[in-house]
Amino acid sequence: MFGRLRPPPSSPDSLERYPAKIIKDDPLSVYGTLSLSRYINWDGVHLTEGMYKVMADMFLDGSFTRPKFSYLLNKKLNGL
Known part of the structure; x- marks a missing residue:
């Protein structure tokens, strides 16, 4: 339920490079299925x-x- 949004790995704001599988399966990733109505906070x-x-x-x-x-x-x- 809690978590943080991550910038895309190619973004200049990204401090880390995430493997594609983690990004794809992470519901809070900008690449995943993001339904903000299901979450309480960003960070x-x-x-x-x-x-x-x-x-x-x-x-x-x-x-x-x-x-x-x-x-x-x-x-x-x-x-x-």
């Missing part, structure tokens, strides 16, 4: 777009906040 610190979507959904549907965001929004809009 242990920076979240993926998929994780930001999960957090936004949790915030908006109320499972991440108490009281629910919709309750706070209605309270603000109704001036209560």
